Amino acid sequence: MQRAALAAIAWLLTGTASLPDPTIDHVTAEAVPLDPNDPAHVQVGSLRYLSGWVLNSRNPRFGGYSALHVKGNVFAALADTGEYLGFHMAALGAIEDVRFGRLPDYPGRTGAKSDRDSESLAVDPATGRMWVGFEQYNAIYRFAPGFAKAEASARPAAMAEWPSNEGPESLARLSDGRFITIQEGKQDAPEPHPALLFPKDPTAPDSAPIAFSYRPPENYAPTDAAQLPDGRLVVLNRHFRLSDGMWAAVTVFDPKDIKPGQTVPSTLLAEIRPPLTIDNMEGLSVTQEGGRTILWLISDDNQNGIQKTLLMKFALEEK
Template sequence: MRVVLSCLLMLLFVPDWMGEPRLPLMGKRAVVRAAPIALDAAHPARSRVGALVWLGGVRLTSPDRAFGGFSALHVARGHRVTLLSDGGNIVQFTLGPDWRPRAIAFGDLPAGPGTGWAKVDRDSESMGVDPRDGSVVAGFENSNMLWRYTPDLRRALGAAAPRAMAGWPGNEGAESFTFLPRAGWGGGAIAIGEQAPWPGGTGRAAFRFTGDPVREPNRGYRFSYIPPARSDPSDMTVLPDGRLIVLNRRFTLPFTFTNTLVVIDRGAIRPGAVVRGREIATLAPPLVHENFEGIAATREGGRTILWLVSDDNQSVLQRSLLLKFRLDAPGTPGSARP
């Protein structure tokens, strides 16, 4: 009788409940704290890893129970940071020279592939900002869909399920997605799946959208991406010079992450191509390391800046880290040093 009564109460007060706990939504009280970290805790003066120069980093925390799980990142002018979690949660703040988050705002994607009751419905793993109008496109795993939102992420504008992505495994969808500039590329976008190859192929399935990825989702061509050994692509972006930079992740026991960044020349992307990038930096012990899943590129004083964010899987064993590096230009003395 007690079990029956409990079920009736559940149905009464949560009428749409289907047996799975609902993903937590961001609260109205937006609080984010940032604690500084070092590139190498044992050697705090260290400032270089491969072609990257360390500019700083913080561990982000919040009392909000939905905070964390960040899988996508965008940094706008004025250091306005937007983080998107793999549950459709949004965190935004402006980061000053003192690394203190200001003008903090929390939110949740207003629409998506499912009802939002379970992670499988709201698994947003990537994000790109359309350079034409500032609208945001998020890539969803499991549904293998792309959804477009207004620049403020408050309203959905459209969605597409590209035929090329229809067969991507449920949890290995558009882990990486970026828009391409018109200059050099002619516009469009690229999506890379996390683990599976094209049928009969090798590496990771990738698709180059030659038109708008939401309005013309089936216009484009396939190619394959070969990540570093035992690694999976977790995000990518376009550098100011038009090259692609891909963030790759490898997990090893007893709980260690290794992240390798590779650069791909624009000319390497063509129909049917099998593409490998040139490795420029690797984050691994004893350097700071985590489950980095988001990358963004900006410009400061004529130099290229790279930002990384980690997905803590909302686990007490992991951290939400935001890192900032300067990328040395090709041929810069010392740019290949470890």
């Protein structure tokens, strides 16, 4: 018997008057060009636009995505509400096996959204363990694969003075087991943004970090980071202002250049501004396809009707 029929029977047995909405957990993907005025325009800086979609769902838990992890055709998007979305993309734009869920643990206990303000995500590809950075509490949690359970947590002393709503927006696990987190801060901050390099799991009590700083492009704030296959760290930066809209910038730096107390040098790879398709880009993941390095970006729509949840796919093509 089909799952839809089973669901209908179960609903009737409960005595409920109406059937469940069979589309409530669906996610649709509508393809969008990079340049609405010129579909042939696909190159921006060192990034080549491959595909992109506006994602939508009737599920009230959908949206607000601040972090992204992609492995093959499996996607995990983490919202700043402690909710997450998982799905498979069998073909470009074909979304299947949708799953909505909530993190099993988070720093606060008041019931407010700020208790579970999950902003960043890092994954160990070997074990599947997942680390989440929380603003408001400036905390990092480690979860079992699939967010099955919380295994450890920490509120690192080096992050204690970070602003409550501008904290660990970026969290990346390096291939050698070290971790980097960058404070979001303000997009017009005159000083570089504080950052930390942890020698190992940041939830370990003896994981004492090296403090350094990162300077984003002017009028930007860092929102996510991930390691490239060559070892460098790629950083997603966001500009969001009512007067001139939303922009995104992608930069790169080498962790080998990190020195205690100093600003790491970085290079601008691309800047995306209107009229190009863009929104409040906050999540970044790196994959490889046929020898090409792929950058996936996702936007935080703040769960309002004005913004969009964009999922964008770029190939990194440096000269």
